Every structure is written in structure tokens, then in C-alpha cells.
Amino acid sequence: xxxxxxMAYYRQEELLEIDYRPPERGWMxxxxxxxxxxxxxxGKAKMLEILGLPNPRDWAVTDExxxxxxxxxxxxxxxxxxxxxxxxxxxxxxxxxxxCGACADKCHFFIGGGDPKNMPVLRSELLRSVYRKxxxxxxxxxxxxxxxxxxTVDVIKEWFYYFYQCTECRRCSVxxxxxxxxAEITMMGRELLGLLGIYVNxxxxxxxxxxxxxxxxGIQPHGLLDTLEFMADDIEEATGIRVDIPMNxxxxxxxxxxPSGDFVADPGIFTCMGYMLLFHELGLDYxxxxxxxxxxxxxxxxxxxMIKRLNAKIYAEAKRLGVKWILGxxxxxxxxxxxxxxxxxxxxxxxxxxxxSPITGTVFENARSTKMVHIMEFVADLIHHGKLKLxxxxxxxxxxxxxxxxxxxxxxxxxxxxxxxxxxxxNHFYEMPENTIREQTFCCGGGAGLGTDENxxxxxxxxxxxxxxxxxxxxxxxxxxxxxxCAIDRATLVTVCDYWAPGVKVTGIxxxxxxxxxxxGEHERKVDLRLEPIPGMEGEQESEGSGSDE
Amino acid sequence: MxxxxxxxxxxxxxxxxxxxxxxxxxxxxxxxxxxxEGVEEMTEDHWKVVNYLREYYLQYQMAPMIRKLCKxxxxxxxxxxxxxxxxxxKGACKVAGLPKPTGCV
Numbered sequence: 001x002x003x004x005x006x007m008a009y010y011r012q013e014e015l016l017e018i019d020y021r022p023p024e025r026g027w028m029x030x031x032x033x034x035x036x037x038x039x040x041x042x043g044k045a046k047m048l049e050i051l052g053l054p055n056p057r058d059w060a061v062t063d064e065x066x067x068x069x070x071x072x073x074x075x076x077x078x079x080x081x082x083x084x085x086x087x088x089x090x091x092x093x094x095x096x097x098x099x100c101g102a103c104a105d106k107c108h109f110f111i112g113g114g115d116p117k118n119m120p121v122l123r124s125e126l127l128r129s130v131y132r133k134x135x136x137x138x139x140x141x142x143x144x145x146x147x148x149x150x151x152t153v154d155v156i157k158e159w160f161y162y163f164y165q166c167t168e169c170r171r172c173s174v175x176x177x178x179x180x181x182x183a184e185i186t187m188m189g190r191e192l193l194g195l196l197g198i199y200v201n202x203x204x205x206x207x208x209x210x211x212x213x214x215x216x217x218g219i220q221p222h223g224l225l226d227t228l229e230f231m232a233d234d235i236e237e238a239t240g241i242r243v244d245i246p247m248n249x250x251x252x253x254x255x256x257x258x259p260s261g262d263f264v265a266d267p268g269i270f271t272c273m274g275y276m277l278l279f280h281e282l283g284l285d286y287x288x289x290x291x292x293x294x295x296x297x298x299x300x301x302x303x304x305x306m307i308k309r310l311n312a313k314i315y316a317e318a319k320r321l322g323v324k325w326i327l328g329x330x331x332x333x334x335x336x337x338x339x340x341x342x343x344x345x346x347x348x349x350x351x352x353x354x355x356x357s358p359i360t361g362t363v364f365e366n367a368r369s370t371k372m373v374h375i376m377e378f379v380a381d382l383i384h385h386g387k388l389k390l391x392x393x394x395x396x397x398x399x400x401x402x403x404x405x406x407x408x409x410x411x412x413x414x415x416x417x418x419x420x421x422x423x424x425x426x427n428h429f430y431e432m433p434e435n436t437i438r439e440q441t442f443c444c445g446g447g448a449g450l451g452t453d454e455n456x457x458x459x460x461x462x463x464x465x466x467x468x469x470x471x472x473x474x475x476x477x478x479x480x481x482x483x484x485x486c487a488i489d490r491a492t493l494v495t496v497c498d499y500w501a502p503g504v505k506v507t508g509i510x511x512x513x514x515x516x517x518x519x520x521g522e523h524e525r526k527v528d529l530r531l532e533p534i535p536g537m538e539g540e541q542e543s544e545g546s547g548s549d550e
Numbered sequence: 551m552x553x554x555x556x557x558x559x560x561x562x563x564x565x566x567x568x569x570x571x572x573x574x575x576x577x578x579x580x581x582x583x584x585x586x587e588g589v590e591e592m593t594e595d596h597w598k599v600v601n602y603l604r605e606y607y608l609q610y611q612m613a614p615m616i617r618k619l620c621k622x623x624x625x626x627x628x629x630x631x632x633x634x635x636x637x638x639x640k641g642a643c644k645v646a647g648l649p650k651p652t653g654c655v
Contacts, residue, residue, distance in 0.1 A: 005566070041564070041565045044551075044564075058551045060565070201652070202652055205652045206652050206653045209652075209653070215653075216652065216653030216654065217612065217651065217652070217653045217655065218611065218612060219610075219612050220610065220611055220612070222609075222610060223610035223611065223612045226610060227615060227618075230615065230617070230618050230621075234617070259654050260653060260654065261653060261654030261655055263615075264612075264613075264615045264651075264655060265615075265654065265655040266615075266616060266617065268654070269615060269617065296653075296654060298653075451654075452652070453640070454565065454566070487654035488654045490654075491654050491655050
């Protein structure tokens, strides 16, 4: 019998019976229902100890007693006061919401679940109500009538449940007339919980691993090398080309950093193989690093302090190796950290040079401060200058759609480059409906540290809007591949597609680039990077023609 | 954290039943862990997968990528699912005493 952490446990008809009517009692009087499949296991004591975080202990979400410090309330309120002083945005977001409800139906968890506390406006009220009670005169006087409430242990439990049912995707923020960034409210909520030692293990173990070993998975240098060498073997089998693996190479021009999911998890590994082939063909003077072996930064899902601690490693390594600039792989939230936090917390990276493509001479002015260029910017520039020899017909068996990953799309504005690349390496590219892509893209349902199997019900519910859009292009255009430039996506969308649009496989873009690229000295390409036969390539079949892009 | 008996020893396990101390593992522990995964008897094929995972883990402190597991043992992914119904990561790795993988996986 399947269990609540397995997809097969959930019947679609049941999940789709979504009741959008609010419960009879008011939201302040509706307690949290911790049912299996809808919450994440707490952070293990060992992980908190490694990171020097407060109140390490082993506990369970369903325990009555969460073993909080005696002065827990004081800790939270002082923590809130400190953050209201430190972060102007937090204060503005607490004060400026008029509860217009424009965000209410924009959240994938609300759409797929119907729980009113997953309306971003109400999720924020969970925190705002305490703010009103303790930090505003009106709230102190009017109390519940003024939307204020007392901070209790039940409120803490409610925060935990709902701030870990927000993927910090910021779709709701696109629609907020005041520009309130709900992800930042979630981040504050998680920081305050963290002061009490309340974390989820799916986030805090990767953080502890990254802190010690340089990546979320805890891959050590010899493991990383073994993994990349194995990929080099597969690359050779597919193309006849033996690629080098420059590791911790001092004086290299470029440091390449990608999410560690690309090292071990299918289908990210094929995109990793794509990077290796691309760099080989270009003769790029680059290096991998076993210390900065993680593009992602689960600090973003933990606290501002942790963002800084983990991000600093990439720049420390760039300095140690003496590279000129940094190239970043297909990661999602890495780019939010890079574009919106790095410069403030650890920058400016004055010791590096403004990135300049050694192949085309293009200077990436947009990366003048962070010194870090996205692989899609880099590849789009190569294609634009005619530097890649491409045979897109090799990808003719792929009918691909593109999922804009929340952070590259909304935190970085990287909308055109991936599409530009896709159109040049695939003849069959189809867009999902416009209210589900670009700035309005729907989350995979598992970002911000929620992509673990014990959270399966929420992942499937949160993945419903994206899954439905994939299903739509699958039925309309015969789409069989979903491309995404984020490792969390490549892990979680496999489940979303298997459930809501079975038959659609997930891919990174660089995998498709490498499959289309003609490499010098390659043997006849009969299999793709997955070592699966390329249909039609046995007999050099004609391409079906130019790209269609509905 | 909860302790459960495997191979005659009391061993700490996480919420999903992964043992917390990889050093507590031995073949008897593996046999009992296998039962929690619906594998009543560890056949030669089961051991082939588990022993490889174990060896790799001891050398590299991580699980091998699934592709490498398949290539080295000669089993297709489907065959590994036939052996361990929860699959290589949640099933076979658990029986081999490896920790549950976390991160963008």
C-alpha cells in the first residue's frame, strides 16, 4: 500500500475536489491540521549543532511539546523588533497591505489546495497580526477587532506550517499593487522560527552540508571527481570525445559553479554533461571547484545571515583560485541570491574583472558588480555570434516547452535568453499559456526547500497549476519535454509531470544544446547524452523545417 | 530520535526509517532493514546492489549516482525497482545503511 510520501497514495479525483469556501470559524480560531503529506520533518539536532544554531534538539512536528526555550516569546518579539529596525522593507510590508486580495488567487498552493491561509494576503496576516498587537498603537488598543492577536505556541505552529507552504516564488508579488514581496515575509517568518531552533531538515541539512563540504549533498572532492569522471565516460560513449575535468585549477580564467543536484540527480546530470562538452568545444580556460561546488544557496530559505555565510564561499574560492570572473549554471534561487543579495551582503567583488566572453569579446555589463554570468546569457551570446555549430534536427524527437523558473524569471528577468537558445537548438518549441509563463510563471511546487517526499500532498497540490499548463501543451502540441533552468525544478517537476502530465520528461537546456552541437572530432551521433537512440539519426533524416512557436 | 531493533541491535532511525549511524550497519541489520522495505529475503542480486552501495559510500561518503549504480551492477533501473520497490535512493540505500539524500534531488 502506498504511503502519504508517495505519489500513488493520492488519487487525482480526490485532490481535485478543492473546496475554496472558507471554514465556518474565523481564521484566528482555526487551528493547524498537521496531516502526513503536508508538512516537512524538523531539522535534526546534529545539523543545528554543526551550524551553531540555537536550541538543537530532536522533536517531531506532531509532538504537543516542541521543546521551545522558556523565554521563547521574548526571543521572537525581540527578533521581530530587531528586524523591523534592520530591514525597512519588512516594516513597509507589514504596514502597507490594505488586504485588497489581488494576490489571493495567485498562489499555486491556494489554487491547488483551497486553504485560505495559503492566500498570500492571509499567510502574511499570520505574522502581521502579531506585528499589530505588539508594534502598533492601534493594534494594542483594538486587539482582535483591529486584526491583532496574541503570540502563542499555536501561532508558532501555524507559522511553521504555512511559512513552509510558501515556495518564496513571488508570483503573488507580481500582482500586488503595493509591490509587497511576500517571499520576504516568509523569509522573516522563517528567520523568527529559526531563533527558536525551528527549521525543516530538508533545508537545514543541505545548509550544514554546504557549510562543511561546499555543496548541499555533502559531496567531497574525491566524490566530485569520481562523479565527473563517470560523466566523462558517458560523454565519450555518446560523442567519441574525451573531455578534461579541470578541478581547483589556479589561474584559470573562469570559475564555473552549478547546483550540486546536477552532479548526481537525473536529469540534471545530462545538463552537467552538456556543460562539460560545451566548454571542451570552446576550449574555455575554466575550472570546477570542490570547495565552491554549489550554485544553490539554501541560506535563502533559512536566514539572511546564512545567505551571507554560504554565498561568501563562492567569492572566497574565486579569490583563492585567482580567476577573472564566474560563470553560473542552470540553477534557480542561486540567481536571486546573486542579483538581489550578493552585492549587499558580500560585494562588491572588486578583485574580479567585469566578465568578458573570451570567445565573442562581449562584455557582460549587467554583471559588472557581481562578476557572475548566467550560462544562458553566455550561450545565447555564443549563438548570436555564430560560434556554435548546431544541428537542431538532432532534437527533432523532442517537442519542448519551457518552464520559467521563478527566480531567474522574476528575480533576474532572464526571459528571452533561454527561449533564444531553445529556438536555435530545437525545431519544436511550444509555449504554455501566457498567464503561466515569464513573469507570471507558476512554481514547480517544491522550491524554497519544500521538495521533499514527506511533503508530497502539498507538492502535488502546489504543482497543479504548472502541471495543468504542461498537460495543455501536451494535448495540444504533443509536447514531450519540459525544459527548466533550475535544479530544484529538474528534481521536483519530474514528479509534477509524472502525476499531472504523464509522458512529459524533464530536461535542462544545456543538455539540448549539447545534443544539437556538432563537436570537432565527434563520431557519428547515434545516441543522445542519455545514451538513448536518437530517432531519425540512423539514416540522416530530413528536418521537418523551421521552428514553430505558438 | 526513535530507536528500533535491527539485527539484534537498537539503532536510531529517522522519520523515514533510515539508520542514523552508518557504522551500526552489518549484514543482519541489512536483512531487517530490507524487511521494512518489503524485501523478505535478500537474494544474491539484492546483495550485489547493497554491497556496491555500501562500498561506494565507505569510499566516497555519498551514494553513487543511480546511473553509475546501474552500469556497475549491470541492473537496469526497472530491475532495481523490482528488487527494491521504493527504488534505489529510498529503498536500496536505506538497506545499505546510507543516509537519506537531501538537496536539489
